[in-house]
Amino acid sequence: MRTRLKGQFGQEVLGYANGCISGKINANQYRVLAAKRFLKDLDNPAYDFQPRDADFVIKLIEKRICHMKGEKQDGTPLRGQPFELMTWHKFVIYNLLGFWHKGTKLRRFKEALIFVPRKSAKTSFAASLAWALGVLQRRSGSTIYIVAAALKQSMQSFDFIEYNIKRMGEWDKEGGCFNIVNNNQEHVIEGEIEDDGSLRIEALAANPDAQDSFGCNVAIADEIHAFKKPKQYNLFKEAMKSFSNKLMIGISTAGDDPNGFLANRVKYCKKVLDGQIKDEQYFIFICEADFTVNEAGEKYLDYLNPDILEAANPSVGESVRLEELIEDANQAYHDPQQRKDFFAKSLNVFTDPIDTYFDMEMVRTSDSKYNWSLEELATLPIKWYGAADLSKMHDLTGVGLYGSYRGVDIFISHAFCPLLEANRKADEDNVPTHFWKEMGWLTLCNGPVIEYEDIVKWFIAMRDKGFKIRWTGYDRRYAREFVLKMKKAGFKMRDQMQRYVEKTEAFREIEKQIRRHNFYYLHSEAFDYCISNVKAIEDSDEFVRFEKVLPKMRIDLFDCAVIGCKQKLIASEKSASASAFLE
Structure with missing residues (x-):
């Protein structure tokens, strides 16, 4: 097992991957497979691993971005406090930005699925990542779309970025370089950066009937479990054709439709991690509860088991309290009407429609x-x-x-x-x-x-x-x-x-x-x-x-x-x- 990895955060990320594989970190099956894929890719002669951009993005987020709301586990308010990335956040960034096709300036990953339960700081992470990727690729004229099925959802990320830009003093009304337009018609942050770079971030609803007139190098689709049609996602994926180092990121918690767009993407991505399908340009991070098999060979969800709860939630001990998960699990056990939402949101498991006859x-x-x-x-x-x-x-x-x-x-x-x-x-x-x-x-x-x-x-x-x-x-x-x-x-x-x-x-x-x-x-x-x-x-x-x-x-x-x-x-x-x- 690899013991050294270059980069300012290399050893932390490597320790995370090794810990998931060894069992030192309690991780679900597909998080372990993602860690194994990472170590395997480090030894793949087809790729160069260069952590410079990953280090830049991590440091930029941690030095410039602050929490907009929330509390620490001890109750301390987080608003205005530095946004310290969790180790799994850094693992994701090192994967996305660290691998390059050997001898080129072309990044390996062009698409990503980050599939995690609620309370994993995924929306603030997505917003921070969108802004930092825009700054990183400013010389290419960065255009970043933050999209969701409903504009209200994408506005959560937009408001987070707006709050931080104003807090940094980078709003043009305060002498900064970024102009902010936030009204009923559009929601845009844009500006020219000193070294001949530019950045534009726009929040949109994923309207499948929109004209194909978009153009961007990064798009972050938030809560894609609410997408009803593949076109809501593919519209923005197709908008990147003019960029070589493009990145389409889907980030979500499980929803209620086991045959919906997200459910089918998760099935596909699992096959990639299982080795059934080869897709080298797709980064996959899946956190969900593993099923247990009893002596009769039947699969069941042992949701009262604290180990299962912890393995499904990568942010346990940081933004997620294991004690609360255990309490919610017990409530779901005694009150079946709570069970479906608990499975979908806290364990990240798709549930069948209520009227479905077969288990x-x-x-x-x-x-x-x-x-x-x-x-x-x-x-x-x-x-x-x-x-x-x-x-x-x-x-x-x-x-x-x-x-x-x-x-x-x-x-x-x-x-x-x-x-x-x-x-x-x-x-x-x-x-x-x-x-x-x-x-x-x-x-x-x-x-x-x-x-x-x-x-x-x-x-x-x-x-x-x-x-x-x-x-x-x-x-x-x-x-x-x-x-x-x-x-x-x-x-x-x-x-x-x-x-x-x-x-x-x-x-x-x-x-x-x-x-x-x-x-x-x-x-x-x-x-x-x-x-x-x-x-x-x-x-x-x-x-x-x-x-x-x-x-x-x-x-x-x-x-x-x-x-x-x-x-x-x-x-x-x-x-x-x-x-x-x-x-």
Whole structure:
């Protein structure tokens, strides 16, 4: 393990990384992976590590920036006191500004996600960092945007910077170099700096309908859990094209939408830290509560455990009191209505919508127990039943194969969507259709409607792989052309009625298999997304009516699984009847 690191704050940062890895510092799983990545990058011959800019930014913040409000843990007021960066703040800055492509003037990191619980001084840190980065890159004509879903949120950072500039005496009305415009129309701080540099900082609401007329070298998107569309983020990311050393920083606490923009960014970033995806220009710092696995292999959040609370909060002992976290955890335990907000804000864990029927940790635990590949499944003695949930011609369509092996129900799903509709769903409904395509879970149809020929080809391809498909169940709506093409290709077809009394049996069977940890869906995040959106209501006869939690969400692949499971149950009943007849 490395023992020396150059830079004025190098040893402090190195000690932090080593402490996270060794366990001396109680850190969650992905903070440990970030520390390991840092040490690995220090030895990567593709990069030079030069801490000069990082040291400059840290010293500039600590010498010139003061707290605007708050109190120390002993109750001492902080307003007007120097803003002393925490060690994790310095770790972030050393990563962002220390790595350069070898032999060049080009920084390694162009984008960052700082994902931390509340009370971690993230807004004041974001504001301080924005101002210091602007001063650092003043010779490039720095333009810094501070954006949030609501202008009121971005104004917190703007007001913090304004307070400090006035306190420094740098306001032009006091003989300083910065002009401040803060009215109903605009919120701008700008000025010319002596050595032919300039700096402009502007607070904005992330309006997805705004014209693409922005240009900046740094943008800090605050509380991006409130972003409803990827465009609210990408609009500013795209505004940096004319700069080489650009930096897009997303900083946030978890929100209430486990399928929203931020949740999907966190999933992507975790894959980078896990080594599943290579993204060398993205810096990632994720602080959240780790799940615990019990003897039965079930994941659960041990939120009453002080070690779990401390590991999730990098600012414990500084801006966060462990004793308060423990008290809040106990309150959440005894008052369940407090639990969801406590998980999201203090433990940084996304929670499923209140109306969601399935416990997604139970669903994912069941899926994670198995790891059969498509090739392996094709060779196993499994009777497969096809399923097709045919939607309107221009909407998302789900198909799949349902089978059972040694008591484990297996569902292989695939989605189809017209390209234009996929673009709309990604932009307006936040459905990650293009990621699904890249992962092989979705086929994009080039025309304006679903091409049934593409669906038939998928079933043929699965048959050619070795899957023995007994018959395919289908939703009668919009199905005439599809059925004719499937029959022509040699598939047996079975009409599956869509009345809820017919589907309840299959719904309950899937639920039972999930609870037994005997349900496997090949780790498909497309299916994971769909089942997480299922809302179910039981009537007086215990029949289940299920639908989408919200109108813009999709459940098509889960609906398809219910059709497939129903075919398996029908086949089992036929088999039992035939055996009884022979007896």
